[in-house]
Amino acid sequence: YQNGIVGESIVVKTDIAEDEVLSPSYFFRTYEEMPIQEQEALKRCSGKILDIGAGAGVHSLWLQNHGFDVDSLDISPLSCDTMRKRGIKNVILKDVYALKDQxxxxxxxxxxxxxxxxxxxGLEILLMHLKTLLNPGGKILADSSDLLYLFTDENGEMWVDIASDAYYGEMEYQLSYKTIKGKPFPWLFVDPESFSDIAKLCGFTVKDKIAGAHFDYMVEIVLE
Known part of the structure; x- marks a missing residue:
């Protein structure tokens, strides 16, 4: 897509829901095409910024074009190459847990x-690590979705296995494009209450939450 070729869609497979189809254009969308919570997150950015899992750089590019100093981090070499081709300046090919002394x-x-x-x-481990990367008064702007609706029937009854040790938002992801299949990997969708509880446990103050259109939300947490 970056090279001007509009190809097939990306198929997202999970172990708890039906397949989802994504157009590659989604990863190159404009600010106007972003959901309201993403737009609001970008508006709330200040100072030096770290964009974790920057992908094709959709958020980093907007921030850079608006004069912000942003480091764009991704674990994928191809994603990092794409960001450089798009003119993003500070691209970091690294696992977030390997990022230190910043x-x-x-x-x-x-x-x-x-x-x-x-x-x-793992969310507690992640937030504790991110604390080491924040200046005093720094903030994290994160979004996720509450997947409880997947386990709720038409009568409003919930069918979550309370005997399971696994949280209902923990799943296995696998991406495929044409005949290319990626390796399955674990992924987390976390409900806003659990996110807030863990953030407070890690020493953050929950400043704000913004609900999206479909069980999704953005949360702003601050290191006081």
Whole structure:
């Protein structure tokens, strides 16, 4: 898509829901095409910014074009190459847990960026690590979705296996494009109450939450 070729869609497979089809154009959308919570997150950015899981750079490019100093981090070499081709200046090819000795005023975890935690206990580990990368008064802007609706029938009854040790938002993801299949990987969707509880446990103040259109939300947490 970056090279001007409009190809087939990306298929997202999970172990708890039906397949989802994504157009590659979704990863190159404009500010006007973003959901309201993503737009609001970008408006709230300040100071030096870290964009975690930057992908094709949809958020980083907007921030850079508006004069912000932003580091764009992704674990994918191809994503990093794409960002460089788009003119994004500060691209970092690295796992977020390998990032140290840096300080930021704003950290972005968008496009369900909280999912990089992989599990609910992993979210605490992630937030504790991100604390080490924040300046005093720094903030994290993250979004996710509450998947409880997938386990709710037409009568409003919930069918979550309370005997299971796994949190209902923990899943396995696999992406495919044409005949290319990626390796399955764990991913997390976390409900806003659990996110807030874990953030407070890690020493953050929950400043605001913004609901999206379909069980999704953006949360702003601050390191006081």
């Amino acid at each position: 300080k930021y005023d704003t950290i972005l975890l968008l496009m369900n960026g909280a999912g990089v935690a992989q599990t609910l206990p």
